[in-house]
Amino acid sequence: MRLIIAGGLKGQIIAAAKIAMSKGAAVTHTESLDQTLAVLRAKGADLLMIDVVQPIAAYVAALEAERIRTPIIACGTSTDARAAVAAIQAGAREYVPLPPDPELIAAVLEAVASDQTSLIWKDPAMERVVQLATQIARSEAPVLVTGESGTGKEVIARHLHQKSGRKDKPFVAVNCAAIPDNLLESELFGHEKGAFTGAIARRIGKFEEANGGTLLLDEVSEMDVRLQAKLLRALQERMIDRVGGTQPVKVDIRIIATSNRNLGDAVRDGLFREDLFYRLNVVHLRLPALRERPGDILALADHFAKKYAELNGLPIRPVAADARKVLLANGWRGNVRELENTIHRAVLLASGPEIGASAVLTPEGEALGPVAGRDTASRAAQTAEAMTRSLVGNTVADVERELILDTLDHCLGNRTHAAKILGISIRTLRNKLSEYSSAGITVAEPGQTRISAA
Ligand SMILES: Nc1ncnc2c1ncn2[C@@H]1O[C@H](COP(=O)(O)OP(=O)(O)OP(=O)(O)O)[C@@H](O)[C@H]1O
Ligand SMILES: [Mg+2]
16 A cells, blocks of 8 residues: 655654555655645656645645546544545545544544455356466466456456455555546556646556556557557567657566457457467456346345445445345346345335335336336336337438437446446547537537536
8 A cells, every 4th residue: 555645744644644655555754735736747646645735626626627536535633624524525525633543543544445345256156267367367368358348357357466465555546538639648657747738746556656566557449559568568578668768677477457348349440459468368357247146135235335325324234135136127227236226225215124125226216127127118118209200300320420419428427437328438429429529519528418508
């Protein structure tokens, strides 16, 4: 765990730093936003603890501007109550009161470290995957993880890292689909100061940040072909070139790549380099959809019921027999993520000593289960028929545009999700959206719909 503590190192923050170090964190101390940014650019960090007297909003904005996703925790004494509220509003993940309580500091570090590492399974289909993962975890072999959205690809990648000899080194994830092509290269390989407009300082890339550890290339299928060539070279030669750099830099990393498209098909369609595919696909872990491993449903439900009770400060309640029936009968198209969200809601909605079926609902508050599913299906069929009738008279381009913009609204502006639902690549989606924007058509920004943006 790499921790930066930002702020004047006065007595109580020193105590917090000491506690963190005794829990195994590598602590760097910085005194200002500029210094903090310099450390983040030079070597990255897993967590940033900031004294509330610092300008927290400026930190949040600066990290966002540089696409640095290190979580921020504010800390201060009880006399800073107003500052605490402001810090959370400004985007700090949590507020830790000083003087530091060793258990609280330990809990925060633990939460950051293990938030995404617990891997729950019970079904034999999943047992086989976890066994293979554990067997090859200690090797240096690249791993390709595939599976539908929400099946736990990132969870298994973190598991691989935890079980490897690299576990005390960084685990760094990059989502290749979420970053525009022109920025992805510097995101991966870093850049020198002045390499392009906006490159205000040297910044190391994810390859260097992950040095000694594991680099997760999420949705690698979305990387453009030119960059695929550079990635291949980095893997073959264990050297990278920073953008605008003159000297190649040696890196030692283990690569895990994920894709929710069939990479073999992408190779056949000429969208993905065959040589890169073979480099990445040394070991292939295929995560079954949740419906293909029903034995996991209740184990996961119990795990999430406990997790969300703890997170919300509620008593831990068992999942009742009628609720279990509903959970087992559902189709879980959104896989573990959908189950997790469903249980999260159920924990909040349930009244009484158990979590009953009446608390197990869709986000719209409707009942789950096969009967509700049929209703939804017949409603959908009716809607589809009505829609087809209303479409006649429009051009294909008009219909396509409406479909894309509506889907984007539905996904609250999330490009990755919208592209998945539409079955097109994120690049195609981006191109269409910029076409619409330049024609003066409103497009939902991330986190918004067209209506909330207007
Ligand atoms: N086996 C598991 N045990 C515990 N939690 C899990 C498991 N599988 C998935 N989860 C949880 O479900 C959610 C989705 O998992 P994850 O992000 O790993 O999926 P993914 O396959 O990477 O999805 P996407 O393709 O959308 O990126 C996460 O909150 C994760 O913690
Ligand atoms: Mg993922």
